[in-house]
Amino acid sequence: MAKGLDITRIKARTAEFLAEYQVPSVAIGILQDGEITDFALGVKELSTREPATTDTIYQCGSLSKTWTALAFMQLVDEGKVGLDEPVRTYLRDFRVADPEVSAEVTPRHLLNHTNGIEEDYGDPGEDDDVYERMIANITGAPQVHPLGHTHGYSAALGYAILARVMEVIDGKKWDDIMRDRLFGPLGLTSTTSRHEQVAPNRAATGHIIRSVDEGPIVSPVEHLPRSFGPGGNVNSTAREVLTMAHVFLNEGKTPNGTRIAAPEIIREMMESRVPIPDPYMYGPEWALGLIVCDWHGETVYAHDGSTIGQNARLRILPDSNLAISMLANAGPRDSFYKKVFNVILAELGAVTIPELPKSDPSRSLDLSRYEGTYGRLGTHYEVTAEDGKLSLTFALNPMEASFLGKPERVTYELLPVSDTHFLMPSDDPLEDTQTVAIYDFQNGAAQYLHTNCRVNPRARQ
Known part of the structure; x- marks a missing residue:
């Protein structure tokens, strides 16, 4: 168990927050100095009342992007792809509406969400060629903003383009690449990229909350389309999310000492940053597959994820050699995650999450x-x-x-x-x-x- 951690108290406070926010279940992992402590509370599905456990598998949503970015950066480490080479170097027929973007957009633009390409990819289907089809479908996609002009999150398209680059270079489908490059070497037995690969008896069921009186109901959408795969379809446990986070705290090494990426590659992921126009909700900068937060002067790395009824949070605190993961099957709202994480952080004597700024009613604006x-x-x-x-x-x-x-x-x-x-x-x-x-x-x-x-x-x- 992590040092200074009163797990009984943390579980009791978390149970209070679960009831307050009507979240059916949550799984939480704490990685401190290389040791993981995890626990789960609540039920996998309200109708069955089957308890959630630390082996329960949740949908990670956009936290999947951190997984995909890490696998992509392995190709950079191997010299097979350049972060600042045009995507067209690897996908010869790549084209969007803007000719300059078609010729100049790079993997770095895709990783940090500054490419500006509209997510106008139609319905690419659910077959193995889904990412190839997405790229074929965007030949007329306009720009939301000029290339590199500002940050603007891409829910699916940007990381689907990265996945297609990976497929062309590695000669495998993205799902197989993730298994062979990350899930296997990290020793993960519960992490997958396809919903049908999750054992039904271990899967959490997503819930939505439309009103306080109604409370949580089972989400009518079981999972995201396959087009979201590289940006949203990884499934995992709180513990195995932290196994991935271990790589960022240990210069590219897994818990068993296997090197996943060179230290300079991990530093590139964490230190190559662009400003976020709204710095308050998540953080002031976006790196390569990671959000960069400022918690009272301490740099914290993060990524969140949501599907329609499930949610994920990951926070990595290098200065404290600490990471915390949260997976839930409804919500959770930002205030829920902040309350739970702040209880844990306070127990460990670590920096806590800052509040939103106060408004300035005296400010005179045109x-x-x-x-x-x-x-x-x-x-x-x-x-x-x-x-x-x-x-x-x-x-x-x-x-x-x-x-x-x-x-x-x-x-x-x-x-x-x-x-x-x-x-x-x-x-x-x-x-x-x-x-x-x-x-x-x-x-x-x-x-x-x-x-x-x-x-x-x-x-x-």
């Missing part, structure tokens, strides 16, 4: 600079000013609104933190306060809205 419509494929935001206040209205598509039990238009007040950053509190008891960046002013008007890591350009008149 509200007309922010007003306008922002959006991209599948998203639509309207920023309006009235009575000296800014509001943001988010338009949900009718199917999503019905699925979540929400109105099709939801309006939030924007409270200024700075000239470009705002808090977005919610009246919904199931929502935490979010943050928004509205920035890049040209001709007196902001050009982009950035929230939840996604970037949305101003609609052109």
Whole structure:
């Protein structure tokens, strides 16, 4: 057991938070000085009441990107691919709508989410050629922003392109590459990239929470499409997520001493960074497959993940030789994860997670600079000013609104933190306060809205 860890107290506090947030189950792992302590609470599925255990397998969602980035960087380590070579060096027919992007986008742009290519890849199906089809489908995909101009998270496409590069270089399908390059060498027996590879008796069932009164219900969507594979379809346990995190704390070595990547490759992943326009919700910078956080002056590396009903959190604290993982089968909201992790961090005498900044009601802003419509494929935001206040209205598509039990238009007040950053509190008891960046002013008007890591350009008149 990790030093200074009162696991009984931590489990008791976590159980309180589970009840408060109506999360059916959670699995938590703590890696300190090379030793893992893990525990699970709650049930795998509410209808069966079968207890979750440390062997329960959860969907990692976008935490999968860290796995994919690590495997991709092995190819860099081997000299088989260059981070700053054009993707077209490896995929000769690669093409999007913008000719310059087609010729110049690199793996680094894809790893750190600065490529700007719209996720307009259609339905590539569920067959083994899914990533090849995605690339064939984006020949007309426009730019959300110019190449390298700003950070804007790519949920599926960017890492699917990386996966296709890996397939061409290694001569295998991405799923097999992950097994052979990572899961096997790391000694992972519970981590897979395909939902059908998970033993049903070990799988957590996802839940969604549409209202406090209704409570959690089984998600009608069992798993994400295969197109999300490299960016969202890894399944694992809290312990095995930490086995991967061990590599980042030990210069590329696994717990049994096997070298997965050279120390300089791990440093490249952690130190090659771009700024995030909204630095408050996750962190101020994005590295290669990792978010870079600033916790009261200490650098912490992170990645989160969500599927429709399951969620993952990973935090790596190199200065404390510590990592914590959390896997859950509903939510969890940011406030849930922060409460649980802060209990653990305080027990260990480590730095805790900072709160969001306070708003500055005295700040005088020219509200007309922010007003306008922002959006991209599948998203639509309207920023309006009235009575000296800014509001943001988010338009949900009718199917999503019905699925979540929400109105099709939801309006939030924007409270200024700075000239470009705002808090977005919610009246919904199931929502935490979010943050928004509205920035890049040209001709007196902001050009982009950035929230939840996604970037949305101003609609052109």
